[in-house]
Amino acid sequence: MTAPYRKVLVAIDCSDESADVLSRAAGVLEGIEGELHLIHVIEPLALAYGADVPMDVTDLQSGLVKQARDTALDYARQYRINEDRIHVELGSIEKTILDKADQMGADLIVVGSHTRSGLALLLGSTARGLVPGAHCDVLAVKMHKKA
Template sequence: MSAPYRKVLVAIDCSDESAEVLARAAGVIAGTEGELHLIHVIEPLALAYGADVPMDVTDLQSGLVKQARETACNYARQYQVPKERVHVELGSIEKTIVDKADGLDADLIVVGSHTRSGLALLLGSTARGLVPGAHCDVLAVKMDRKKKE
């Protein structure tokens, strides 16, 4: 039988579904010996919209980071995750998550996953994008949209 997960990196998008992803992660960790880390990645506006952003977006990005940190810390408090284990970073989403997992020597990455169709299916999801580059297990928590309706 394999050992329980001791260090888990939970990728959250700071939406209402983050609580469900966190709950699943808390359920697979090795009791009091385990460590939960949260990460929220914000893609730089230049990366998301191409290098030709016509204005200085530094203040806007700083505001997004500050707001995301506050939201992530609120989720972290619900699971007694200390602030130093809450990571809000700018970068490419999949690469930043994998790099953080490697840096933490994480046993598991937990991320929410939606059933996609149309254009979203062609573009792929964060969960699917993590698997090839991850050096640890990846748990995709299936988010059921019908439950919310």
């Protein structure tokens, strides 16, 4: 029998679906002593749009980080996650999540997974991108489109 998960890193995108992902992650730790960590990664605008961003986006990016942190704090309060276990970072989404999981010694990464079609299917999802590089288990919580 395998040991239960003790350190769970939950990757959220700060959308309404984040609550579903957090709920599933909290369920994994139900009844056992463990740590739930929350991460939200913001891709730097220069990375997302190429290095040729024609203006200084420092203030805009700082605003995005603050807004994401506030949203992450709201979710964290609902699940009694300590503030020192909330990570809002700038970087490549998959790499930053994997690096954080390694740094904290996570034994599970939980992330939402959407049904994709068209270009999104070709490009793949964060959940699919995490699996090959992860040094721990990855749980992809299937998100369904709300009618």
